[in-house]
Amino acid sequence: MAAALKVLLVRNPTTAETLRLARVLAHAGRGPMAMTVIGQLMRSTLSVKRTYPSDVDHLIVVHRAAPRPDGEPVTLATLADADMVLVGLFGSEVGDNPEGTFSARPTAGRTEAEVNEAVRLALAAIKAEMPSHLDPEKSFIMFHCCPTPIMDYIIKEMPLLWDDHLYEMYASDKAPTQFGVHMGSSWVDEQTGETFFVDRIRVSDIDYMLAEKTVDYEFDYLEFITQTYPFTELNCMIRAFPKGVDPATASHEQGEPAAWATSHQDFSIGLLATRDKFRRRKLAAKCVEVVSHLQIEFMRTHFPTVFDDGAMPLHSFGMVKHGNDASVRTMESCGFRKVEGHHFQWIGIKLSSI
Missing domain, CATH: 3.40.630 (Aminopeptidase)
Incomplete structure (x- = not known):
């Protein structure tokens, strides 16, 4: 040495x-x-x-x-x-x-x-x-x-x-754009007539998240990473509103939590989940797209001097448990690739x- x-x-x-x-x-x-x-x-x-x-x-x-x-x-x-x-x-x-x-x-x-x-x-x-x-x-x-x-x-x-x-680790230096969704986006499901709306995660949503968790997180941690700044800016909840209900005029309580993603305390994308009744509609991938854009824009806005010369592109990333094939497919469909080695x-x- x-x-x-x-x-x-x-x-x-x-x-x-x-x-x-x-x-x-x-x-x-x-x-x-x-x-x-x-x-x-x-x-x-x-x-x-x-x-x-x-x-x-x-x-x-x-x-x-x-x-x-x-x-x-x-x-x-x-x-x-x-x-x-x-x-x-x-x-x-x-x-x-x-x-x-x-x-x-x-x-x-x-x-x-x-x-x-x-x-x-x-x-x-x-x-x-x-x-x-x-x-x-x-x-x-x-x-x-x-x-x-x-x-x-x-x-x-x-x-x-x-x-x-x-x-x-799955990472991407480009936020996905395949769905064109962002905070506040909405669309009508052609089969059910439900309207899906991209919202923030609220405290009342945490019980739904606990029911779908694959890691032993507690309520306090989920509250911290969804309700404390800066994490309040780095999460999304897709809500399903009944047929004929307009999210723009309805209360958020009328929308049923369908899928969500948030950022852990190291800014990795995590807690990605879709409830059983809403699966096979690409909602998880849409959550990844929304949160990835939020993260990259947040880092670029708040810390331009860290990344301003392009020495390392801004990355979104998430940790996927070995063997979780569903999450792997979701991340790869959004353009994320495994960090090898x-x-x-x-x-x-x-x-x-x-």
Whole structure:
């Protein structure tokens, strides 16, 4: 290794610091994989409510920068992009049984040995930051789908307490346009006469979403990612109004929830579902189209300096559970393609094993 790796920890980063790291990831050549961390960084600068259930708002950068001649400490402002090896976020969960969390991505051009050492140093630094009352035998969660290079190292070096399903990332640098739907669109079903209308997700819809969930989400999390800014701008609900009822003049309660999609706290498209009675009408694909447009426009509007030079196109992406063929078909029909070479997984390790 050319230079010893060191850890830079930034507690409660400023918006400028957060955007600096987002730009580094956007330029790092990691493609859409960088968007998982960029999305969390973006959320942390905008959300008026702390992340549920985790406060993953501290930044950690493992780097190889030489000491500064003037003796001043290395900061994000002085750290060169080329010296950054691993960029991540971490925090501790809230509630009665807090646990540590960590999410990270290597930057470009790093060797396997260098990334492994960076992960080891990052975990050690994070462990030292964890609240003293944490039970060392409880799990330290690799937050939001640990990518293959990091996951392989941890599985080899540390015993797992648990692991979750494998996920594949599907991404697109173009929002779908095949249906021409957007927020406020409506159309009449030729067979049933029902009018479908694209609306926002409301609190009253969450019980329907819980009934169709394929992952063990709780009400509080669904409320957070549908009713808290900026997520209020990044979801859609397709409602079915009875024949002859005009959504423009009717109350939303007259429309029955039919299909929906929203954005997780890292801005991935998720919770995509269609109720049984409304299937085979391409409603899920229309939800993907709507949310993809909302996400790309949101990122372009709020963070133009991160993506303005085209080094990395804006991507929409979603994590699809391995074997979920229906979701794969929906994503592919919307122009999304699997990011090859990496699986993603949630894993839990003991703090005491770090």
